[in-house]
Amino acid sequence: MTAHPSPSGDPLEQIEPEAPAIEIRDLHKSFGDHEVLKGISLEVRTGEVVCVIGPSGSGKSTLLRSVNLLEEPTSGQILIEGIDILDPEVDVDRVRTRIGMVFQQFNLFPHMTVLGNLCLAQQRVLGRSRSEAVNVARENLAKVGLADREDAYPAHLSGGQQQRVAIARSLSMNPDMMLFDEPTSALDPELVGDVLEVMRTLANEGMTMMVVTHEMGFAREVGSRVIFMDDGQIVEEGDPREVLARPREPRTQAFLSKVL
Amino acid sequence: MAMRRSTRRRVVRLAMYALFVAIIAVALLTTDWPRVANQFLRSEIAVDQFPDIITIALRNTLLFTLIAFTGGLLLGILLALMKLSSIGPYRWFATGYIELFRGVPALLTIFAIGYMLPIALGIQVPFRPVGSGLLGLILVAGAYMAEVIRAGIQAVPKGQTEASRSLGMSPFRTMMFVVLPQGFRITIPPMTNEFVLLLKDTSLLFIVGTTPVLKELTVFARDEASRTGNSTVLLMAAMLYLVVTIPLTRFAAYLERRLARSR
Numbered sequence: 468m469t470a471h472p473s474p475s476g477d478p479l480e481q482i483e484p485e486a487p488a489i490e491i492r493d494l495h496k497s498f499g500d501h502e503v504l505k506g507i508s509l510e511v512r513t514g515e516v517v518c519v520i521g522p523s524g525s526g527k528s529t530l531l532r533s534v535n536l537l538e539e540p541t542s543g544q545i546l547i548e549g550i551d552i553l554d555p556e557v558d559v560d561r562v563r564t565r566i567g568m569v570f571q572q573f574n575l576f577p578h579m580t581v582l583g584n585l586c587l588a589q590q591r592v593l594g595r596s597r598s599e600a601v602n603v604a605r606e607n608l609a610k611v612g613l614a615d616r617e618d619a620y621p622a623h624l625s626g627g628q629q630q631r632v633a634i635a636r637s638l639s640m641n642p643d644m645m646l647f648d649e650p651t652s653a654l655d656p657e658l659v660g661d662v663l664e665v666m667r668t669l670a671n672e673g674m675t676m677m678v679v680t681h682e683m684g685f686a687r688e689v690g691s692r693v694i695f696m697d698d699g700q701i702v703e704e705g706d707p708r709e710v711l712a713r714p715r716e717p718r719t720q721a722f723l724s725k726v727l
Numbered sequence: 728m729a730m731r732r733s734t735r736r737r738v739v740r741l742a743m744y745a746l747f748v749a750i751i752a753v754a755l756l757t758t759d760w761p762r763v764a765n766q767f768l769r770s771e772i773a774v775d776q777f778p779d780i781i782t783i784a785l786r787n788t789l790l791f792t793l794i795a796f797t798g799g800l801l802l803g804i805l806l807a808l809m810k811l812s813s814i815g816p817y818r819w820f821a822t823g824y825i826e827l828f829r830g831v832p833a834l835l836t837i838f839a840i841g842y843m844l845p846i847a848l849g850i851q852v853p854f855r856p857v858g859s860g861l862l863g864l865i866l867v868a869g870a871y872m873a874e875v876i877r878a879g880i881q882a883v884p885k886g887q888t889e890a891s892r893s894l895g896m897s898p899f900r901t902m903m904f905v906v907l908p909q910g911f912r913i914t915i916p917p918m919t920n921e922f923v924l925l926l927k928d929t930s931l932l933f934i935v936g937t938t939p940v941l942k943e944l945t946v947f948a949r950d951e952a953s954r955t956g957n958s959t960v961l962l963m964a965a966m967l968y969l970v971v972t973i974p975l976t977r978f979a980a981y982l983e984r985r986l987a988r989s990r
Contacts, residue, residue: 560896568889574884576905576909577909587896588891
């Protein structure tokens with residue numbers, strides 16, 4: 468169901484509890500002549516952990532980045548909690564506060580302390596007071612195991628710590644869902660575990676998650692569904708234990724034989 | 728006769744040192760020191776300059792520099808944002824503006840604002856006579872600073888904007904709290920340069936006329952030098968410029984090191 472702007476003029480007030488967290492319909496995206504997404508349709512229901520795998524250049528990051536409109540789709544529909552976010556009436560900034568995003572390169576603000584990173588948007592966007600924001604920030608730092616690093620600058624943290632701070636920064640906005648764009652790909656191998664552990668905890672708490680990843684172990688153990696993409700299309704999807712162990716499609720088989 | 732490479736290098740270096748010392752020695756020995764002292768180091772003339780050289784000349788130089796720098800900075804930010812705008816006409820305007828005011832001598836701009844604007848358009852800049860001169864300086868400084876700031880903004884990785892927007896921050900807030908603060912630290916060295924240039928360019932304000940209380944260092948020194956027929960004041964003015972610029976450049980270098988550490 469598509470939400471229509473309410474008489475009050477604020478379509479965001481019309482969240483439908485029954486609607487899927489994310490619903491994508493026939494999404495296309497081209498960069499110039501090059502079509503990166505060739506008609507993607509998928510649904511992520513509340514509480515699901517959907518892992519997107521596939522070779523590089525398959526469009527999986529572009530798909531994820533379309534969900535919070537970091538990439539503007541060429542055509543198609545994206546519904547977040549039942550609301551068509553491509554509707555020009557919709558305030559994209561407000562939609563984004565509901566969607567946490569974690570990047571491969573962390574993208575912490577280097578000129579602010581850890582606490583500053585976590586409080587900025589809480590105060591500037593959600594209008595929380597400083598003390599309120601600090602409380603929320605500390606709670607989330609404790610959750611990712613970095614309660615003692617709130618005064619550090621990002622440059623003084625390891626990659627794994629930076630990524631956990633980035634997760635805590637997103638969580639501090641109390642999002643309804645989280646998007647992860649290859650969150651462990653830029654990390655030294657020994658630091659990957661801590662980040663995956665935090666993500667596993669989040670999943671167990673019922674957070675709706677969409678994860679682009681190369682971590683097949685994580686997809687298998689934590690994912691409620693896995694989507695295999697190649698050449699801008701969804702080739703195969705299903706239960707991770709099933710798809711990763713016995714892929715039906717030749718392209719999935721070829722990919723998995725290389726990475727597993 | 729074979730000399731070892733390192734030996735030969737040492738001999739050449741020694742010869743160069745000797746030549747340098749010899750040139751300095753000749754210069755020092757042939758200089759008419761009493762005459763130099765008489766022209767540049769007359770203590771009674773120096774004492775006579777106080778307190779005006781500080782309370783009027785240096786004060787005005789600093790005041791004019793600060794006004795021009797602040798104005799130029801605000802204008803520069805505006806122009807930089809226009810130049811990076813997705814709206815074509817904004818970009819074109821900023822590009823044209825920057826090319827114009829960067830390509831034309833500051834003196835000509837000040838002159839134009841000071842004399843042509845009132846005559847041609849009947850517009851009178853307030854705070855005569857320095858007001859129009861300061862406006863000219865701001866217009867020129869804005870053009871230079873716009874390019875510095877634009878480069879600073881573009882040096883901030885795109886991921887920073889994406890992270891900020893993903894948190895629901897508007898484009899404006901993203902610029903204010905995430906991009907500009909990081910862009911500015913990149914611009915510290917060129918901005919210091921800009922400040923020093925402006926400090927010296929305040930000497931151009933005399934072209935639109937001045938009054939005894941509005942004299943800045945260079946004009947003050949020139950007038951005193953011709954009044955006394957002696958160059959002592961010129962040397963004093965030069966020293967006062969350095970008293971401002973050297974600590975400033977040192978401070979900027981310190982600031983740069985300190986900010987680099989938190990990166």
